[in-house]
Amino acid sequence: MSKFTLRWGILATGGIAESFSRDLTVNPETRKVKDIQHEIVAAASSSSADRAGQFLKKVGAPSSAKAYGSYEELVADKNVDIIYVATPHSHHYQNAMLCLEAGKNVLCEKAFTVNAAQAKKLVEKAKEKNLFLMEAVWTRYFPLSVYVREVITSGKIGKVHRTFADLSIGTQPEDAFDNSHRMVNPELAGGALLDLGIYALTWVFQTLYHTQPESARKAPTVASSLKKYPTGADEMTTMLLTFPRSEELGGDAHGIATTAFRVTPDPDGKGSAGPAIRVQGDKGEVQVFHPAFRPTKTKLILNDGTVEEKEFTHPGPGKGSGFYNGFGDDKNSEGEGHGMFWEADECAFAIKEGRKEGQYEGLQESVVIMETMDEVRKQNGMTYPEKIETTKYPTQL
Numbered sequence: 001m002s003k004f005t006l007r008w009g010i011l012a013t014g015g016i017a018e019s020f021s022r023d024l025t026v027n028p029e030t031r032k033v034k035d036i037q038h039e040i041v042a043a044a045s046s047s048s049a050d051r052a053g054q055f056l057k058k059v060g061a062p063s064s065a066k067a068y069g070s071y072e073e074l075v076a077d078k079n080v081d082i083i084y085v086a087t088p089h090s091h092h093y094q095n096a097m098l099c100l101e102a103g104k105n106v107l108c109e110k111a112f113t114v115n116a117a118q119a120k121k122l123v124e125k126a127k128e129k130n131l132f133l134m135e136a137v138w139t140r141y142f143p144l145s146v147y148v149r150e151v152i153t154s155g156k157i158g159k160v161h162r163t164f165a166d167l168s169i170g171t172q173p174e175d176a177f178d179n180s181h182r183m184v185n186p187e188l189a190g191g192a193l194l195d196l197g198i199y200a201l202t203w204v205f206q207t208l209y210h211t212q213p214e215s216a217r218k219a220p221t222v223a224s225s226l227k228k229y230p231t232g233a234d235e236m237t238t239m240l241l242t243f244p245r246s247e248e249l250g251g252d253a254h255g256i257a258t259t260a261f262r263v264t265p266d267p268d269g270k271g272s273a274g275p276a277i278r279v280q281g282d283k284g285e286v287q288v289f290h291p292a293f294r295p296t297k298t299k300l301i302l303n304d305g306t307v308e309e310k311e312f313t314h315p316g317p318g319k320g321s322g323f324y325n326g327f328g329d330d331k332n333s334e335g336e337g338h339g340m341f342w343e344a345d346e347c348a349f350a351i352k353e354g355r356k357e358g359q360y361e362g363l364q365e366s367v368v369i370m371e372t373m374d375e376v377r378k379q380n381g382m383t384y385p386e387k388i389e390t391t392k393y394p395t396q397l
């Protein structure tokens with residue numbers, strides 16, 4: 001049987017573009033995926049075609065892959081089926097719209113956009129053009145996340161009432177980032193909330209919202225506190241979300257999502273401080289260990305005394321770029337991929353089957369999460385420059 005090949009164009013050549021592209025070169029059979037495969041057919045850099053060419057060599061793309069010196073040239077390439085948008089959050093709206101306008105399917109890095117209004121416009125455009133669009137929340141597609149959601153939907157831990165989720169990175173921002181770095185620079189929609197908090201929210205939403213029957217999913221109310229960094233972006237944010245639910249489904253559920261630069265839920269790097277995520281039901285809880293974006297360990301603890309620990313691997317032949325933490329600390333782990341291939345596989349299966357969104361986080365859920373972050377920013381007076389908040393397309397950034 002011939003395999004379905006999804007032909008990728010990579011938009012931008014930074015850190016995550018490299019990790020993702022390396023994962024595309026990992027044979028899907030190493031993760032027991034047989035019917036689809038990925039091919040990198042082009043990459044574009046806004047700096048130069050030369051940079052795009054070097055990038056393609058570095059990630060092991062086929063020698064036939066085209067190198068472009070502008071994003072406009074990439075979206076015009078007829079051999080490209082889908083574009084992976086890997087620019088800073090500030091640029092996602094403009095770049096994803098460029099792809100959709102040109103008739104390309106899109107996988108767009110998190111945070112999807114700067115605000116919900118931009119996300120809604122992208123969704124409208126994808127619908128109008130009948131294109132696939134997905135926010136690249138890779139964590140949702142991990143076998144570990146599938147397992148945790150199954151623990152919940154199977155009723156193993158009973159009715160779920162509360163989730164705690166933390167993605168904090170235990171780094172001194174003054175040492176790690178200069179003020180122009182995308183992690184702290186408001187011009188690039190920097191700050192802990194959009195970059196890291198989105199993972200804490202991912203765990204709260206995928207356990208308290210996504211696991212509910214679709215008709216019962218209701219947007220949460222939000223209370224929050226945010227601490228600003230001198231650049232005006234946030235360095236620590238905590239959110240208390242209340243998900244309205246019928247009594248039959250257990251009544252209201254609480255999600256506590258938190259993120260910070262300076263502290264970490266894993267100070268010794270060995271998990272001694274306990275889990276970063278706790279999903280609590282009336283028959284027990286399932287725990288997930290740091291880091292929330294790429295966890296590999298879970299622990300199920302039931303009221304009847306059952307304790308089950310599980311380890312998850314990210315299989316690959318040693319080509320993966322390992323633990324990319326978004327600011328240059330790239331520990332290459334032999335025998336492992338990074339784990340971004342599962343979201344890529346989802347894109348291939350969806351396009352093969354004619355689906356227009358991801359199955360583990362649809363566009364409506366991405367929009368609700370953006371609305372949640374909008375509300376947190378509004379409650380705490382955190383705004384970004386108008387040119388990156390606008391829905392006006394095109395806008396020169």
Ligand SMILES: NC(=O)C1=CN([C@@H]2O[C@H](COP(=O)(O)OP(=O)(O)OC[C@H]3O[C@@H](n4cnc5c(N)ncnc54)[C@H](OP(=O)(O)O)[C@@H]3O)[C@@H](O)[C@H]2O)C=CC1
Pocket residue numbers: 011012013014015016017044045046047048051086087088089091109110111136138182188195293324325326327
């Ligand atoms: N899923 C995950 O695990 C991770 C996701 N991310 C997400 O990926 C996105 C990119 O992050 P990361 O790869 O770390 O960022 P980098 O700074 O390493 O790369 C961003 C790339 O975007 C392009 N770019 C275009 N305009 C600008 C601009 N004005 N300033 C900076 N870069 C620009 C550049 O590529 P070029 O010159 O080739 O055009 C640049 O190399 C973010 O949205 C982030 O949230 C980041 C880390 C991990």
Ligand SMILES: O=C1OC[C@@H](O)[C@H](O)[C@H]1O
Pocket residue numbers: 169195196293324325326327
């Ligand atoms: O998506 C991400 O995951 C890992 C983080 O350290 C990084 O900053 C972020 O962008």
